[in-house]
Amino acid sequence: MYKDLFEYGLKNIRHKRLRSWLTVLGIVIGVAAIVLLIGIAQGLGDSVQDSFKVLGTNYAFIIPGNVGTSAGFGGSAPALAGQVTQRDLDAINRVQGVDFASGILFGNSMEVQYKKEKATLSVSGVQPNYGKSITTGYDSGGFFGSSDKSSAVIGYNIANEFFDDKIKVGNTISINGHDFKVVGITSKVGEGGFGRDDDIVINIDALREITGAGRNEYSGILAISQETVSPEIVGDRIKRELRNTHRVKEGEEDFTVFTAALVEEQFGQILGLLTTFVGGVAIISLIVGGIGVANSMFTSVLERTREIGILKAIGANNDTILKMFLIESALIGLVGGLIGVVFSVLILLLLKLVGVPAKISLELITTGLLFALIIGTISGAVPARNASRLPAIQALRYE
Amino acid sequence: MKEVLKLEDVKKHYLMGDSTVKALDGVDLSVNEGEFVAIMGPSGSGKSTMLSILGLLDSPTSGRMIIRGKQVSHASEDELARLRGKEIGFIFQSFFLVPTLSTTDNVALPMMLYGVSEKERRTRAKKLLEQVGLGDRADHMPSELSGGQRQRVAIARALANDPAILLADEPTGNLDSKSGAEILKLFKKLNDEGITIIIVTHDPGVASIVKRTIHLKDGVVEKEERRKKE
Numbered sequence: 025m026y027k028d029l030f031e032y033g034l035k036n037i038r039h040k041r042l043r044s045w046l047t048v049l050g051i052v053i054g055v056a057a058i059v060l061l062i063g064i065a066q067g068l069g070d071s072v073q074d075s076f077k078v079l080g081t082n083y084a085f086i087i088p089g090n091v092g093t094s095a096g097f098g099g100s101a102p103a104l105a106g107q108v109t110q111r112d113l114d115a116i117n118r119v120q121g122v123d124f125a126s127g128i129l130f131g132n133s134m135e136v137q138y139k140k141e142k143a144t145l146s147v148s149g150v151q152p153n154y155g156k157s158i159t160t161g162y163d164s165g166g167f168f169g170s171s172d173k174s175s176a177v178i179g180y181n182i183a184n185e186f187f188d189d190k191i192k193v194g195n196t197i198s199i200n201g202h203d204f205k206v207v208g209i210t211s212k213v214g215e216g217g218f219g220r221d222d223d224i225v226i227n228i229d230a231l232r233e234i235t236g237a238g239r240n241e242y243s244g245i246l247a248i249s250q251e252t253v254s255p256e257i258v259g260d261r262i263k264r265e266l267r268n269t270h271r272v273k274e275g276e277e278d279f280t281v282f283t284a285a286l287v288e289e290q291f292g293q294i295l296g297l298l299t300t301f302v303g304g305v306a307i308i309s310l311i312v313g314g315i316g317v318a319n320s321m322f323t324s325v326l327e328r329t330r331e332i333g334i335l336k337a338i339g340a341n342n343d344t345i346l347k348m349f350l351i352e353s354a355l356i357g358l359v360g361g362l363i364g365v366v367f368s369v370l371i372l373l374l375l376k377l378v379g380v381p382a383k384i385s386l387e388l389i390t391t392g393l394l395f396a397l398i399i400g401t402i403s404g405a406v407p408a409r410n411a412s413r414l415p416a417i418q419a420l421r422y423e
Numbered sequence: 424m425k426e427v428l429k430l431e432d433v434k435k436h437y438l439m440g441d442s443t444v445k446a447l448d449g450v451d452l453s454v455n456e457g458e459f460v461a462i463m464g465p466s467g468s469g470k471s472t473m474l475s476i477l478g479l480l481d482s483p484t485s486g487r488m489i490i491r492g493k494q495v496s497h498a499s500e501d502e503l504a505r506l507r508g509k510e511i512g513f514i515f516q517s518f519f520l521v522p523t524l525s526t527t528d529n530v531a532l533p534m535m536l537y538g539v540s541e542k543e544r545r546t547r548a549k550k551l552l553e554q555v556g557l558g559d560r561a562d563h564m565p566s567e568l569s570g571g572q573r574q575r576v577a578i579a580r581a582l583a584n585d586p587a588i589l590l591a592d593e594p595t596g597n598l599d600s601k602s603g604a605e606i607l608k609l610f611k612k613l614n615d616e617g618i619t620i621i622i623v624t625h626d627p628g629v630a631s632i633v634k635r636t637i638h639l640k641d642g643v644v645e646k647e648e649r650r651k652k653e
Binding site: 032039 | 481
């Protein structure tokens, strides 16, 4: 019986070709929007997570000032100014689970010159053990020695893209008039590498000499935790230890400890928001498509009042008429869903080819199809019920 | 002779504002297997109501209706639908074929609704189309057929589930006289093959071929004529 009703619906859809296709198109657009937008959002999420994996998750970064965990990145100025000093570095080095900690000084707006070309860039001054934290490897060369104060390690972009001439290991760059020999160029890390590709790293004492920063002063401390300990636990321990050295209560910290987990969580929140928003937009377009189906079915019921009468006169009961119309609208939904999914998967594949992160998952495809089917069925429900309840004589007399 | 249809004191009253309209006011009727009956009467005589009740599209206010020995006057809605499909072969003035279905599918439709297997449906639909002289139009769409041909398809469809009676409502009303005469000839042929037929009409031409004519007036049987076999 269902097979017969299915065929009956199909014949009817084919009969009213243009209108059926327009209705189907509404669903196609809705489903394609869902699959496409969510696919891209998920792809984006995956690529961000992948880039987190590049740097590993076993680090914590401690900076002065409380930026708050909810403030996110790069937005508000520190609520509580503070300092990170040698005392903090020593304290962190004593924290259980910390493999090593390394003080970092940032030199902003430094004049960097290569051959005749000058540029304003920021330079990181680091302690010799910082070299151990570069786990992503070198394009060429390596890290400078512990007492080497006239060498620099530069990121892949600085070496290859920033200046007109490519910088090679062995070349000399000058920073505020001081010459540094490039001894290492780090491998390309990509988007998630927190700027490693654009970094210029020199010895911290060398940078102090250039900028005149105090001996005790650090812009931040990078702490790498031992493999065996959870980085979050280590992060919490560091926080506790620093509260002691800074003599502040919980909630009043004048420093901030970023851990990979925290950073990832914040990215996750942003991405979640993005996915929800994008999904919402997509669902709206699907609902609009559903209204199209409902409209089409209402018209169809009206047009086919006589047919309903005929069917009833030759033995169709209310249930059969109901199923007939429901199956028809579900079919419109399903056909629209199928076309929409095929269409959007093709586009996603194309996007992948040109390098846009896009994810095609079976769940997403199934969700798209299910949504289309459900929307089709729901939109057909009321018209179908109306159709099934039409009294036969009245329907037959309908002109 | 086996009785296939019996009406006992069937009444149908409608409320129209304050007054009651007695569309049918106590009709008795008995139709035996193989009979060919015309129900005639001027408009307002209760003819249409009679048609609806005989076609199980409407229930009488009171009285009993029995088809093939089974009382049907107060069956449930679903049961009525099933009986319409099985026991009544309805033929309409304007043919009422389903425009999206081929002739074969139209003829097979009542069988589909009754749950006959697809293979059996197709075989029987082909046979029925041959029986009404349209064996060569099995795959045509209704829009490709003439009025007379459409009515033949409708007759084949009405015969699909081997009903107790063929019930025709002005079957020649929308046809030119030549096609009309051919349809009446087809009814005659089917009746000769043993099929029970009731035609509701005001066309006196129909009366000339049936064996029995029932005249309705003001909701009651006014008179009845039987024609001797020629």
